[in-house]
Amino acid sequence: MRIRVQPEPFDYGAEAGAFAHGAQGAGAVVSFAGIVRDRPGGGLMRLEIEHYPGMTEKALAAMADTARDRWNLTDAMILHRHGAMAPGEAIMMVATAAPHRADAFAAAEFLMDYLKSCAPFWKKEITAEGADWVAATEADEDALSRW
Amino acid sequence: MKLTILYFAWLRERIGQPRETLETGATTVADLVEELRAREERYALAFSDLRAVRVALDQELADFDAPLDGVREVAFFPPMTGG
Numbered sequence: 001m002r003i004r005v006q007p008e009p010f011d012y013g014a015e016a017g018a019f020a021h022g023a024q025g026a027g028a029v030v031s032f033a034g035i036v037r038d039r040p041g042g043g044l045m046r047l048e049i050e051h052y053p054g055m056t057e058k059a060l061a062a063m064a065d066t067a068r069d070r071w072n073l074t075d076a077m078i079l080h081r082h083g084a085m086a087p088g089e090a091i092m093m094v095a096t097a098a099p100h101r102a103d104a105f106a107a108a109e110f111l112m113d114y115l116k117s118c119a120p121f122w123k124k125e126i127t128a129e130g131a132d133w134v135a136a137t138e139a140d141e142d143a144l145s146r147w
Numbered sequence: 148m149k150l151t152i153l154y155f156a157w158l159r160e161r162i163g164q165p166r167e168t169l170e171t172g173a174t175t176v177a178d179l180v181e182e183l184r185a186r187e188e189r190y191a192l193a194f195s196d197l198r199a200v201r202v203a204l205d206q207e208l209a210d211f212d213a214p215l216d217g218v219r220e221v222a223f224f225p226p227m228t229g230g
Contacts, residue, residue: 034230050156052222055206080229112230118208120222121229122156133157136226146155 001064001076005056007083012090017094019077023097030104031095032112038087045126049082049091052120056080063114067096071103078111080121083131108147116140148172148215149177154193155224160202161193176202177211179221199225 016031019079024031038044060078067076075095080092094111098104116136123134153166157204173179180197196198202209203222215221 050159052153052203052206052224055222058206091200111149116230117227118230120155120203120224120227122225123228124156133225134228136228140228141226 001061001068002078002079003057003060003064004079005051005053005060006081008078008081009085009089010079010081010093012093015046015077015079015093016095018042018114019075019097020066023075025099025105026097027099028101028104029095029097030101030108031093032108033093036089036091039127040127042128043127044087045127045128046084046086047091048084048124050122050124051080051082055120056082056112059119061114063111063118066114067107067110071096071107072100073098073100073103073107076107076111078115080115080119082121112147113140113143117144150218152179152183152222153220153222155222157222157225158193162189169219171215173215175211175215176204176209176213176221179215180211194223201226 012033020029036047064076075097077095094108096104096107117140125132148171150169150171152169154162161164173182180194184194201224204213204218205220
C-alpha cells in the first residue's frame, strides 16, 4: 500500500506505469486520475485544495486497508495533491493491482467514492470574480451506501 | 480539560483563525458547539447550520453526540470534497 499526499504536480503516466511495472503477481491493474476541470465556458484560474495534515494520511491508509480486506489485491496506491493547481493538471490518482480485474476495478471505485466524501480535503475554485468553496453533493455521500 | 480546536475551509474563514486552545467543561461535541456559539457572533454564524458541519475527534470522524472524555484535538469542517 502506498499513500502520498503532496503539493507538487505528478506525472500520471509515469506513476501508473511504475505501479504496473512493480505489480508482482497481479494479472490486472486499474488506475484512475482526477483532473482539474474548468468551469463550463471557462474562467477557472486555479483550484486550491486545503487538507488536514495528519488526519489525511490516516484516512487514506484506513481506506486502503479496508480495500485490501474486502478485495483480493496485491497492491494499492493513493496519491492526492493539496495546494494550488491549474485546469488540466492531475489532482489525484488511485491504482489497484489484483490477480483478476473484477477486484481491481471494484477496489478502485471504492477508493474513489471514499476519497470524495471521507478524506479531509476541501476544494476552492478561484475565478476572476472571486473564490468559492466547492459544495459536496448528496450524490457523493449517497455513493457510499452501495459499499 | 484543555482542547486544541482546529477549523478548516469556510469554517476557518468565518471564525477567522485556523486553531485555538480552549479550557472547557463541555462533555460532548454538542456541548462544545453550544459554548462556542455563545462566545461571539462569528462562531454563531459558523455553527448556524450543523447539517453543513462535520467533526473529527483526535483525527477520527465523529458525531455531535460523541463524548469529549480523553480527547485532545477537535476539528470542525464542512463536508469533504476530495477526489
